[in-house]
Amino acid sequence: AYHATSSGATGKLLFRQLFEKESSTYTYLLADVSRPEKPALLIDPVDKTLDRDLLLIQELGLKLIYAMNTHVHADHVTGTGLIKGKVPGVKSIISRASNAKADLVVEPGDKIYFGDLFLEVRPTPGHTCGCVTYVTGDGPDQPQPRMAFTGDALLIRGCGRTDFQGGSSPQLYKSVHSQIFTLPKETLVYPAHDYRGFTVSTVGEEMQYNPRLAKDEETFKNIMENLNLSYPKMMEIAVPANMDTIVQDDRRITY
Amino acid sequence: AYHATSSGATGKLLFRQLFEKESSTYTYLLADVSRPEKPALLIDPVDKTLDRDLLLIQELGLKLIYAMNTHVHADHVTGTGLIKGKVPGVKSIISRASNAKADLVVEPGDKIYFGDLFLEVRPTPGHTCGCVTYVTGDGPDQPQPRMAFTGDALLIRGCGRTDFQGGSSPQLYKSVHSQIFTLPKETLVYPAHDYRGFTVSTVGEEMQYNPRLAKDEETFKNIMENLNLSYPKMMEIAVPANMDTIVQDDRRITY
Numbered sequence: 117a118y119h120a121t122s123s124g125a126t127g128k129l130l131f132r133q134l135f136e137k138e139s140s141t142y143t144y145l146l147a148d149v150s151r152p153e154k155p156a157l158l159i160d161p162v163d164k165t166l167d168r169d170l171l172l173i174q175e176l177g178l179k180l181i182y183a184m185n186t187h188v189h190a191d192h193v194t195g196t197g198l199i200k201g202k203v204p205g206v207k208s209i210i211s212r213a214s215n216a217k218a219d220l221v222v223e224p225g226d227k228i229y230f231g232d233l234f235l236e237v238r239p240t241p242g243h244t245c246g247c248v249t250y251v252t253g254d255g256p257d258q259p260q261p262r263m264a265f266t267g268d269a270l271l272i273r274g275c276g277r278t279d280f281q282g283g284s285s286p287q288l289y290k291s292v293h294s295q296i297f298t299l300p301k302e303t304l305v306y307p308a309h310d311y312r313g314f315t316v317s318t319v320g321e322e323m324q325y326n327p328r329l330a331k332d333e334e335t336f337k338n339i340m341e342n343l344n345l346s347y348p349k350m351m352e353i354a355v356p357a358n359m360d361t362i363v364q365d366d367r368r369i370t371y
Numbered sequence: 372a373y374h375a376t377s378s379g380a381t382g383k384l385l386f387r388q389l390f391e392k393e394s395s396t397y398t399y400l401l402a403d404v405s406r407p408e409k410p411a412l413l414i415d416p417v418d419k420t421l422d423r424d425l426l427l428i429q430e431l432g433l434k435l436i437y438a439m440n441t442h443v444h445a446d447h448v449t450g451t452g453l454i455k456g457k458v459p460g461v462k463s464i465i466s467r468a469s470n471a472k473a474d475l476v477v478e479p480g481d482k483i484y485f486g487d488l489f490l491e492v493r494p495t496p497g498h499t500c501g502c503v504t505y506v507t508g509d510g511p512d513q514p515q516p517r518m519a520f521t522g523d524a525l526l527i528r529g530c531g532r533t534d535f536q537g538g539s540s541p542q543l544y545k546s547v548h549s550q551i552f553t554l555p556k557e558t559l560v561y562p563a564h565d566y567r568g569f570t571v572s573t574v575g576e577e578m579q580y581n582p583r584l585a586k587d588e589e590t591f592k593n594i595m596e597n598l599n600l601s602y603p604k605m606m607e608i609a610v611p612a613n614m615d616t617i618v619q620d621d622r623r624i625t626y
């Protein structure tokens with residue numbers, strides 16, 4: 117049975133899912149509220165909704181320490197550079213494999229601590245060469261069920277495209293099957309986007325019902341090669357901007 | 372401290388929040404997955420996203436027993452009548468005070484059981500005369516923290532309008548303060564709509580930061596009288612259609 121509640125409530129974790137309508141992007145706020153300073157992090161913040169997110173963080177009395185990306189996005193401009201300009205001390209995080217600039221570059225197996233809680237870095241390339249999935253920790257003092265922030269590697273009943281940004285369908289298939297589908301079935305799947313109004317899924321559900329990744333590798337490759345997707349309208353602005361997660365260059369905010 | 376996780380995970384409750392973009396409506400799916408038949412209910416289903424919701428229910432192996440509305444919506448057509456045509460045995464639910472037709476009309480204090488779990492009916496008129504808030508049960512075998520499905524009575528950092536459909540700002544103020552703000556501060560607030568990408572709040576947060584309802588009654592009335600809102604475009608179709616939650620009349624689906 118899937119205990120598909122939308123969060124592991126340990127009492128320590130404060131969790132919020134936030135939506136940006138134009139690019140259908142989810143931003144995630146996590147904090148350890150058992151610590152007096154309430155250390156917090158944002159996963160995949162969007163520039164346009166940053167004021168909303170920072171006001172919420174302030175109202176909740178959290179101390180933002182990390183602004184992280186799952187990958188170099190092509191469809192929206194990351195909020196990490198702007199955050200660094202507004203909230204002193206915040207560090208941006210991205211994977212080393214992304215080749216993007218960040219205050220902290222992380223590698224497979226790294227643990228990102230916020231208070232007593234942590235996120236584990238799992239490499240899930242295939243949508244881009246530097247995609248990672250951040251997974252909450254394993255252990256009795258960590259949220260149960262575990263939560264996987266899958267970026268565009270695994271979407272609810274879907275996945276990210278593999279036709280540019282160093283994408284590769286065999287690689288994506290291998291990533292999802294070896295790094296995500298090996299997690300406990302009740303693990304909650306929180307993607308970077310949803311276009312149909314889903315907010316959460318589980319590993320077990322996607323293993324069974326994902327119309328692409330529940331198939332064999334050959335079928336998956338055929339599906340991915342025949343998507344005939346159009347070029348993303350934000351790409352020429354977003355990708356160069358998102359290669360630097362430290363400084364938001366004003367000249368880039370021209371859309 | 373606000374333990375604002377998005378769900379009370381008792382292990383019994385399966386919970387899903389689902390979004391309809393056009394009207395920014397949230398539909399909620401709840402089920403008791405500890406029971407073999409997995410009895411489930413939908414709160415505020417939307418006609419346009421019904422196929423998505425019913426497929427999810429089927430994939431999760433749930434048995435839908437109730438399709439409920441928090442009130443007679445003016446901005447979208449309820450999915451309850453269509454559900455009844457597609458899933459035999461489902462009963463529609465609305466409050467007696469709404470004067471709408473339903474298989475089951477509920478009154479303040481009623482408990483709506485699905486398996487071992489239940490929702491309590493709290494009267495929260497003011498946006499419409501028949502608005503209710505459905506609150507998960509109190510007790511060790513019920514989800515913790517409690518969850519309040521507030522409809523349009525209380526929105527995240529906002530509230531529903533009070534200028535038609537029998538609306539009344541003094542009544543809404545009284546409803547929220549006596550029926551919602553008296554719940555434990557960590558109670559999760561799940562509204563019928565959000566227009567800015569928030570998915571959940573807590574009673575404590577809204578008591579402190581709701582820009583309308585955290586104010587005194589006089590200020591609230593002034594705010595509500597000066598909103599200058601335009602007439603909702605769906606109203607003439609939605610309200611007559613939604614007065615009957617049992618049968619979806621095809622002639623009404625003309626938008």
Ligand SMILES: [Fe+2]
Nearest residue numbers: 189190268276
């Ligand atoms: Fe992407």
Ligand SMILES: [Fe+2]
Nearest residue numbers: 444445523531
């Ligand atoms: Fe309404």
